[in-house]
Amino acid sequence: MIELKHVTKIFKQGLGQTQIALDNVSFDIPQGTIMGIAGNSGCGKSTLARVMMGLIPPTSGSVLLDGKAVSSYSRKERSQSIQMIFQHPAQSFDPKMMFEHSLMEALKVSQRIDRDKFNAAIREMLSQVDLSETLLHRYPHEVSGGEAQRMAIARALLLKPKIMVMDEGTSMLDVSVQAKLFDVLTTAQKRTGMTMILISHDLEVISKTCQTLAVIYCGSVVEQGTTEQLLTRPKTAYVKKLVEEFAFFDI
Amino acid sequence: MKMKRMEAMPFMILGAIVLITILAPLLAPFDPEMIDMQNRLSAPTAAHILGTDSLGRDTFSRVLYGGRQSILLAFAATLISMGIGTAVGFVAGYYGGKADLLITGISNVFLGIPGVSIMVAFAGVLGPGMNSLLIAVTVNSWVGFSRIVRGEVMQLKHANFIEGMKSVGASDGWIFIRHVLPNLSDSLIILFATKVGSVVLSVASLSYLGLGLQPPAPDWAIMISDARPYFREHPLLMAAPGAAIITFVWSVHAIGDYMRDKLDVNKGANDAL
Amino acid sequence: MHYDIQMADVTIEFALKSKRVSAVDQVNVTFKAGKITGVIGETGSGKSVLGMSILQLLPKQACISGTCFFGHKDLYALDAESMRKIRGQEIGLIVQNPNEALNPVRTIGRQLMEPLIKHFDVSRTEARKTVEAHLRCFGFEMPKKVMQQYTFQMSGGMNQRLIAIMGLICHPSWLIADEPTKGLDAILRRSIYDVFWEIRQHYTQSMIVITHDLFFAKKLCEQIVVMYQGEIVEIGEAKKVLTTPLHPYTKGLLMATPKAGMTPIPDHLNPSHESRCKFYSRCQFASAKCKVQFVELREIDPDTMVRCILYD
Numbered sequence: 001m002i003e004l005k006h007v008t009k010i011f012k013q014g015l016g017q018t019q020i021a022l023d024n025v026s027f028d029i030p031q032g033t034i035m036g037i038a039g040n041s042g043c044g045k046s047t048l049a050r051v052m053m054g055l056i057p058p059t060s061g062s063v064l065l066d067g068k069a070v071s072s073y074s075r076k077e078r079s080q081s082i083q084m085i086f087q088h089p090a091q092s093f094d095p096k097m098m099f100e101h102s103l104m105e106a107l108k109v110s111q112r113i114d115r116d117k118f119n120a121a122i123r124e125m126l127s128q129v130d131l132s133e134t135l136l137h138r139y140p141h142e143v144s145g146g147e148a149q150r151m152a153i154a155r156a157l158l159l160k161p162k163i164m165v166m167d168e169g170t171s172m173l174d175v176s177v178q179a180k181l182f183d184v185l186t187t188a189q190k191r192t193g194m195t196m197i198l199i200s201h202d203l204e205v206i207s208k209t210c211q212t213l214a215v216i217y218c219g220s221v222v223e224q225g226t227t228e229q230l231l232t233r234p235k236t237a238y239v240k241k242l243v244e245e246f247a248f249f250d251i
Numbered sequence: 252m253k254m255k256r257m258e259a260m261p262f263m264i265l266g267a268i269v270l271i272t273i274l275a276p277l278l279a280p281f282d283p284e285m286i287d288m289q290n291r292l293s294a295p296t297a298a299h300i301l302g303t304d305s306l307g308r309d310t311f312s313r314v315l316y317g318g319r320q321s322i323l324l325a326f327a328a329t330l331i332s333m334g335i336g337t338a339v340g341f342v343a344g345y346y347g348g349k350a351d352l353l354i355t356g357i358s359n360v361f362l363g364i365p366g367v368s369i370m371v372a373f374a375g376v377l378g379p380g381m382n383s384l385l386i387a388v389t390v391n392s393w394v395g396f397s398r399i400v401r402g403e404v405m406q407l408k409h410a411n412f413i414e415g416m417k418s419v420g421a422s423d424g425w426i427f428i429r430h431v432l433p434n435l436s437d438s439l440i441i442l443f444a445t446k447v448g449s450v451v452l453s454v455a456s457l458s459y460l461g462l463g464l465q466p467p468a469p470d471w472a473i474m475i476s477d478a479r480p481y482f483r484e485h486p487l488l489m490a491a492p493g494a495a496i497i498t499f500v501w502s503v504h505a506i507g508d509y510m511r512d513k514l515d516v517n518k519g520a521n522d523a524l
Numbered sequence: 525m526h527y528d529i530q531m532a533d534v535t536i537e538f539a540l541k542s543k544r545v546s547a548v549d550q551v552n553v554t555f556k557a558g559k560i561t562g563v564i565g566e567t568g569s570g571k572s573v574l575g576m577s578i579l580q581l582l583p584k585q586a587c588i589s590g591t592c593f594f595g596h597k598d599l600y601a602l603d604a605e606s607m608r609k610i611r612g613q614e615i616g617l618i619v620q621n622p623n624e625a626l627n628p629v630r631t632i633g634r635q636l637m638e639p640l641i642k643h644f645d646v647s648r649t650e651a652r653k654t655v656e657a658h659l660r661c662f663g664f665e666m667p668k669k670v671m672q673q674y675t676f677q678m679s680g681g682m683n684q685r686l687i688a689i690m691g692l693i694c695h696p697s698w699l700i701a702d703e704p705t706k707g708l709d710a711i712l713r714r715s716i717y718d719v720f721w722e723i724r725q726h727y728t729q730s731m732i733v734i735t736h737d738l739f740f741a742k743k744l745c746e747q748i749v750v751m752y753q754g755e756i757v758e759i760g761e762a763k764k765v766l767t768t769p770l771h772p773y774t775k776g777l778l779m780a781t782p783k784a785g786m787t788p789i790p791d792h793l794n795p796s797h798e799s800r801c802k803f804y805s806r807c808q809f810a811s812a813k814c815k816v817q818f819v820e821l822r823e824i825d826p827d828t829m830v831r832c833i834l835y836d
Contacts, residue, residue: 040710041680041708041709055417075420075421075422076420078420079418083418086411086414088411092411093412094433095434096433097430097433105416105421106420109419109421109425110419110420144567144568145567152415155419159420172706174736175777175780176566176777176780176788176789177566177567179780179781180780182786183787183788201709201710202710202782204781204782205782208782208785208786242710242711245714248714248717248743249740249743250739250783
């Protein structure tokens with residue numbers, strides 16, 4: 001269970017200027033459900049993800065994981081309850097490390113080292129995300145975008161998080177890669193029963209995967225509800241426009 | 252990676268200098284500190300191929316020995332500066348805020364004062380000797396490392412993989428050792444190679460001024476300093492150690508340049524594909 | 525003078541340090557003047573390499589063989605000077621990534637006027653007038669003000685329009701657009717479509733649009749070329765290819781779209797070395813025939829070509 005209570009994030013931009021990235025965002029997501037967060041680039045989606053992850057502190061308001069403020073968790077505890085897939089997955093791995101070591105590290109920082117057990121866990125996880133073990137001996141720049149993304153999912157799942165944040169952001173992925181990705185993710189979600197937060201600009205992807213949806217515009221939530229209700233009977237002009245943009249390409 | 256012959260030159264020269272310096276006791280025909288007043292200021296002869304100095308010491312042997320202390324000192328001082336500079340630069344770049352302000356402030360003070368005066372001040376206050384020389388040079392050159400490291404860390408800090416490591420629960424110390432350092436290694440190698448040369452020069456200038464290594468130690472800078480009254484009549488006395496310093500510094504700099512080209516070019520090629 | 529762009533036996537390889545990587549493999553295709561042709565395919569399918577090769581914009585490690593005729597000129601054989609004359613004046617380019625493609629330290633006006641002054645030797649006042657007219661045409665209400673601004677003062681959508689103007693300011697007869705919707709959100713994507721529609725209405729109808737965005741291609745293009753691992757697997761009329769695809773790969777792509785339910789194309793169904801068909805290992809329709817027979821790209825009807833044994 002993750003709850004956001006009046007989260008506001010203001011960035012300072014030198015010369016006394018400020019930018020409001022998130023403006024009084026509140027919602028809660030019951031355990032085990034998939035929620036979508038949609039909006040334009042620059043609307044604060046990625047900031048929201050980072051705040052939820054505890055990577056940056058909110059200016060005011062709080063994020064609660066299972067009723068406890070995310071800021072009060074140690075980095076280690078937090079990593080076992082919430083994980084995130086970044087927008088550029090290949091870049092979320094150390095460029096100088098083979099995947100095997102990167103995945104191993106994720107386990108090492110949270111547990112006592114047990115090489116055999118780790119190896120088994122990593123290989124088991126790879127088969128779940130449908131990746132070949134030979135990729136373990138590659139570096140991040142040596143695999144395709146889709147493979148890196150699934151590798152990132154494997155790393156996140158290794159820590160058995162209760163909540164997974166997926167920052168998809170923009171339409172960088174090929175449809176075939178995207179389909180594979182969501183196949184892997186939704187299977188993992190069903191198996192583990194984790195909560196998933198899917199950040200995307202793509203209403204169609206969200207409508208296929210998420211039960212609930214929040215649409216963000218300029219840092220604040222403009223509309224929120226079940227996906228079906230929002231996409232078929234949008235109340236605000238902005239959501240109407242978003243829905244129309246997609247319908248436009250739908251011949 | 253294959254080297255062209257010209258590119259391999261500085262490596263070979265540096266290797267030769269280091270080797271000669273290490274093997275000096277075996278190669279030198281004379282004891283570099285052996286005084287022979289009968290043969291003072293002799294021109295090159297079969298026995299003394301580069302002649303002798305004002306105390307009759309063999310110039311050739313002294314040149315062979317002359318790099319021992321200053322090269323060792325330069326490497327040691329550069330390593331220490333790199334250690335301090337990297338640590339300080341990391342703290343400033345990674346944590347930012349007040350720590351950064353403080354460190355940047357101090358660095359600017361060091362940057363503002365000409366290097367030689369800092370070194371002269373420290374060496375003068377601490378008195379001549381290896382240790383004070385080491386301290387003086389380190390105080391002068393850590394800023395060069397910390398500035399670069401701070402800049403690189405500030406960039407790395409926002410790299411996605413650092414956030415990635417934070418989100419899997421790694422501590423700052425872990426991130427520094429396992430992720431920041433390896434990713435800094437290219438720049439540090441380049442920086443080290445370029446710095447060693449200038450540190451050798453700093454050591455030499457301090458020694459020349461009488462604040463560094465002390466006579467009668469055979470050292471290039473001391474030899475140059477000793478040769479001052481005689482060099483018009485006996486140019487070799489100054490030219491020989493001078494040439495040694497120049498060759499050494501040049502080869503180190505050339506290696507630094509080579510590294511920079513090589514490591515940067517590789518980066519570019521990887522990005523392109 | 526609206527010529528077709530005719531590519532014959534085009535193979536492009538990259539000579540890397542240790543190996544040669546094939547990006548485009550024996551491509552034969554004609555891009556017809558007066559039509560918008562979409563080149564679609566996954567990342568790494570060679571679609572961008574194919575497009576950039578037309579203007580000789582590949583890195584120097586690229587080895588090109590084959591011909592690319594534009595009228596009676598082979599674009600691959602042109603020297604740098606003649607190529608410069610083709611670029612911008614006859615074939616314009618709308619580059620990827622608008623936020624990085626414009627120079628941040630020069631005013632927008634200067635950047636847009638530059639090609640005019642260079643290519644046509646017009647006076648600055650004339651160039652300024654032309655640029656103003658174009659800006660107005662693309663929805664900038666105060667062109668004079670925009671010309672004095674810098675790119676970082678513009679929004680993503682505005683920069684995308686500026687890049688489009690940059691590509692067509694010299695009124696080329698052809699336009700090549702590289703991934704115009706990559707990394708854009710829904711609203712920007714729509715505005716890019718409007719930009720292309722504008723171009724089609726007022727400037728030129730001969731375009732090559734390289735994209736991974738199937739719906740964008742379907743809405744905008746008349747002809748579609750589908751590429752897979754450097755080969756063309758299907759060519760056909762856009763609506764037809766993207767509603768009733770023939771090649772198993774194109775079918776797979778469409779099934780993978782969110783609308784169709786995001787069914788992924790399977791991997792490793794069959795051992796890939798058994799057939800010369802590059803899609804064999806992922807193909808659900810693969811049969812024993814695929815192992816022995818190999819089909820080149822062949823015509824099904826005058827507008828449609830496909831590379832698959834199913835249509836033998």
